[in-house]
Amino acid sequence: MLKLCGFHVSNYHNKVRLALLEKGIPFEEDAACRPSQKPEYLAKSPMGKVPYLLVNDEILRESHVICEYLEDAYPQPPLLPKDPLERARVRELIVFMELHMELVVRRLYGGLFFGRPFSDETKAEVEREIAKGVRAFQAVAKFAPFVAGSALTLADCAAFVHLPIVSMSTRLAFGRDYLDDVAPLKPYLRMLGERPAFARVNEDRKAAQAAAQAAAKK
Numbered sequence: 001m002l003k004l005c006g007f008h009v010s011n012y013h014n015k016v017r018l019a020l021l022e023k024g025i026p027f028e029e030d031a032a033c034r035p036s037q038k039p040e041y042l043a044k045s046p047m048g049k050v051p052y053l054l055v056n057d058e059i060l061r062e063s064h065v066i067c068e069y070l071e072d073a074y075p076q077p078p079l080l081p082k083d084p085l086e087r088a089r090v091r092e093l094i095v096f097m098e099l100h101m102e103l104v105v106r107r108l109y110g111g112l113f114f115g116r117p118f119s120d121e122t123k124a125e126v127e128r129e130i131a132k133g134v135r136a137f138q139a140v141a142k143f144a145p146f147v148a149g150s151a152l153t154l155a156d157c158a159a160f161v162h163l164p165i166v167s168m169s170t171r172l173a174f175g176r177d178y179l180d181d182v183a184p185l186k187p188y189l190r191m192l193g194e195r196p197a198f199a200r201v202n203e204d205r206k207a208a209q210a211a212a213q214a215a216a217k218k
């Protein structure tokens with residue numbers, strides 16, 4: 001049995017969980033697993049990050065790699081199109097969202113959420129880079145009704161976890177949601193949120209966030 005290790009507030013953990021649930025793959029979960037630089041943790045996850053996936057005696061890291069493994073090992077129902085160019089388009093969308101959007105605004109998280117202020121220079125760089133990321137995303141996103149076209153794909157799993165945090169971060173840092181210009185986005189995210197797998201991941205994320213906030217107040 002596969003075992004996914006991470007926690008329910010992690011975007012990357014939740015993206016893999018969405019793929020597992022949408023594919024109907026049986027799995028166990030260790031949702032109490034936290035990033036760490038301790039040697040015993042690094043032995044399992046050499047970057048010290050979550051998530052990782054236990055596959056028998058093997059361990060896979062990196063959420064996108066894990067999702068691609070799931071697609072290869074459990075092809076039905078598919079979360080990637082058959083056509084090579086369409087598959088590439090899904091991956092292109094994922095790179096735009098993860099590398100050029102989420103990872104860009106991530107540079108602000110310390111200041112926005114953890115009381116470790118960022119410099120004006122960082123803020124200006126993020127503002128420049130996120131505009132490029134949003135432009136790239138808009139050039140490719142279809143919303144027809146899914147982000148890559150008529151079928152649910154791994155790009156939807158990525159969009160659901162990454163785009164709301166891009167909205168929140170740009171609103172907090174720059175006073176404007178940089179995704180407001182992407183008109184179909186909010187109805188699209190609402191539509192995804194009605195799918196049982198996405199609703200479950202969202203509910204679990206909210207519960208984990210509430211529990212973390214309550215613990216921090218103690």
Ligand SMILES: N[C@@H](CCC(=O)N[C@@H](CS)C(=O)NCC(=O)O)C(=O)O
Pocket residue numbers: 009010011012013035036047048049050051061062063064
């Ligand atoms: N590229 C990694 C990113 C995973 C990641 O950054 N996870 C965060 C939690 S959301 C983490 O472990 N952060 C701790 C750290 O970077 O040391 C993936 O796709 O799995």
